Amino acid sequence: MNNTIAQNLVIGLEVSAWGLVGVFGALLLFFFIMIGLDKIKEKDDTDKQA
Amino acid sequence: MIQDVQALFQAFAAGNMDIAADIGISYLKMLLMFLIGAVLIWLAIKKDYEPALLLPIGFGAIITNIPFTSIVTDPHTGEQGIFGFLYQNTITNELFPVLIFIAIGAMIDFTPLFQSPSMLFFGAAAQLGIFATMLVALALGFDLKEAGAIGVIGAADGPTSIYVANYFKLDPAMIAAITVAAYSYMSLVPIIQPPVVRALTTKKERLIRMDFHQNKVSKTAKVLFPILVTIAAGFIAKESVALVGALMFGNLIRECGVLGRLSETAQNTLANLVTLLLGITIGTTMTADAFLTGKTILIMTMGLIAFVFDTAGGVLFAKFLNLFLKNKINPMVGAAGISAFPMSARVIQKMAKEEDPTNFILMQSIAANVSGQLGSVVAGSMILVLIGKAAGL
Numbered sequence: 001m002n003n004t005i006a007q008n009l010v011i012g013l014e015v016s017a018w019g020l021v022g023v024f025g026a027l028l029l030f031f032f033i034m035i036g037l038d039k040i041k042e043k044d045d046t047d048k049q050a
Numbered sequence: 051m052i053q054d055v056q057a058l059f060q061a062f063a064a065g066n067m068d069i070a071a072d073i074g075i076s077y078l079k080m081l082l083m084f085l086i087g088a089v090l091i092w093l094a095i096k097k098d099y100e101p102a103l104l105l106p107i108g109f110g111a112i113i114t115n116i117p118f119t120s121i122v123t124d125p126h127t128g129e130q131g132i133f134g135f136l137y138q139n140t141i142t143n144e145l146f147p148v149l150i151f152i153a154i155g156a157m158i159d160f161t162p163l164f165q166s167p168s169m170l171f172f173g174a175a176a177q178l179g180i181f182a183t184m185l186v187a188l189a190l191g192f193d194l195k196e197a198g199a200i201g202v203i204g205a206a207d208g209p210t211s212i213y214v215a216n217y218f219k220l221d222p223a224m225i226a227a228i229t230v231a232a233y234s235y236m237s238l239v240p241i242i243q244p245p246v247v248r249a250l251t252t253k254k255e256r257l258i259r260m261d262f263h264q265n266k267v268s269k270t271a272k273v274l275f276p277i278l279v280t281i282a283a284g285f286i287a288k289e290s291v292a293l294v295g296a297l298m299f300g301n302l303i304r305e306c307g308v309l310g311r312l313s314e315t316a317q318n319t320l321a322n323l324v325t326l327l328l329g330i331t332i333g334t335t336m337t338a339d340a341f342l343t344g345k346t347i348l349i350m351t352m353g354l355i356a357f358v359f360d361t362a363g364g365v366l367f368a369k370f371l372n373l374f375l376k377n378k379i380n381p382m383v384g385a386a387g388i389s390a391f392p393m394s395a396r397v398i399q400k401m402a403k404e405e406d407p408t409n410f411i412l413m414q415s416i417a418a419n420v421s422g423q424l425g426s427v428v429a430g431s432m433i434l435v436l437i438g439k440a441a442g443l
Contacts (some may be wrong), residue, residue, distance in 0.1 A: 003189055003193075003194075005188065005189065008188045008193070008194055008197070009185065009188050009189060011188075011440045012184055012185045012188040012194070012197065013185070014181075014199075014436075015184070015187060015198075015410065015433075015436040015437060016164075016181035016184065018432070018436055019181050019429065019432040019433065020174075020177075020178070020181060021427070021434055022286065022287070022432040022435075022436075023174045023177050023425060023428050023429045024171070024174045024431055025286070026174075026282070026283060026286050026287075026428045027170045027171060027173060027421070027424065027425060028170075028171075029172040029286070030170060030279055030282065030424065031167050031168075031170045031171070033275065033278050033282065034163065034164055034167045034170070034269055034275065034281060035167060035364060036316060037164075037268075037270075037271035037274055037275055038164055038167070038265075038267065038268075038271055040268050040270045040271050040274075040340050041419075043264075049385070
């Protein structure tokens with residue numbers, strides 16, 4: 001696929017925009033996974049608190 | 051070599067200066083590659099710059115440029131040599147990068163990240179360098195796949211760089227240049243990052259203190275995390291399953307608590323064995339004709355640009371967040387979001403200590419640094435997906 005430099009730059013900007021959205025979106029999802037998992041306490045921890 | 055010397059003298063005697071010049075230039079290139087290999091070995095031994103990779107790469111670069119050697123391909127019969135066999139069966143099919151990811155995953159402890167999950171976003175912000183460098187590469191005339199692979203040097207993650215470059219089926223010499231750039235700049239993080247951080251922050255910002263809560267993280271959480279992350283990443287980008295899956299598999303082996311021997315093997319034997327063979331195999335692709343090109347010099351330059359933009363991305367993101375936060379973040383922590391673990395975290399803590407010996411931001415830096423390892427793999431996967439679609443793969 002032989003594009004000009006200008007055409008490639010336009011594609012590159014689109015890739016960059018979606019790429020950053022994708023990276024932030026994925027890590028946001030991992031953030032929620034982490035927050036959710038952190039609520040799981042081991043049984044012995046909850047027994048000690050009781 | 052004797053035939054070459056004879057041919058050189060015969061060419062001179064016959065007044066055929068073109069042939070004489072060609073032979074002379076090829077020997078000059080050979081000597082230059084010997085020098086480059088020697089420099090890499092010197093950097094590994096004397097300066098301790100990523101010796102596990104740079105020494106084997108340097109040695110590979112030397113032996114592959116010995117005239118008429120058959121270690122990659124026999125020049126007379128065309129038969130594949132041992133390093134040609136290794137390259138085809140371990141690099142081209144992505145075996146070695148994936149195995150190294152298993153090893154890296156077994157070395158990662160996500161506990162600091164669980165204790166400070168907001169640091170995850172610095173692992174995203176510090177991947178800015180990948181996309182910025184990709185744009186620079188495109189502006190310089192590289193095609194989409196080449197620019198994407200060059201950009202991934204900014205992942206500060208050797209296996210991801212090799213994986214992406216191979217996925218796009220780039221020329222082996224370009225893959226070698228990308229690999230050398232990635233590992234060289236990773237080892238130069240203590241030199242590259244501090245000036246960038248100082249340029250983008252004020253003294254007052256560098257003195258910001260941060261709280262850290264050392265909560266206990268349950269084993270169940272640490273076991274479920276790699277599984278859920280792999281599934282989530284796979285749904286976002288199926289191309290990421292190999293990389294993220296291998297990384298998280300290694301981490302699961304570590305965290306499950308019942309595979310101590312396998313975890314130990316992954317962290318040590320597997321990591322060392324693959325690293326040893328990976329380095330020399332990549333080095334043997336650095337033939338003079340393929341490596342000594344303008345493209346190689348551009349790639350090495352853009353590697354530096356990638357790391358500078360990575361650092362800037364993390365720092366600027368922290369400063370942006372500080373506009374809205376009551377409990378400010380020390381912007382230096384953003385720079386630790388690159389994947390060069392644990393070097394970047396140590397560099398940032400050292401800088402913080404230089405400003406104020408009582409300021410301890412190591413745990414936040416480590417959390418950001420660990421996040422960078424996740425972020426770099428995800429960013430590499432994004433490049434695979436998006437450039438792959440754009441290039442019609």
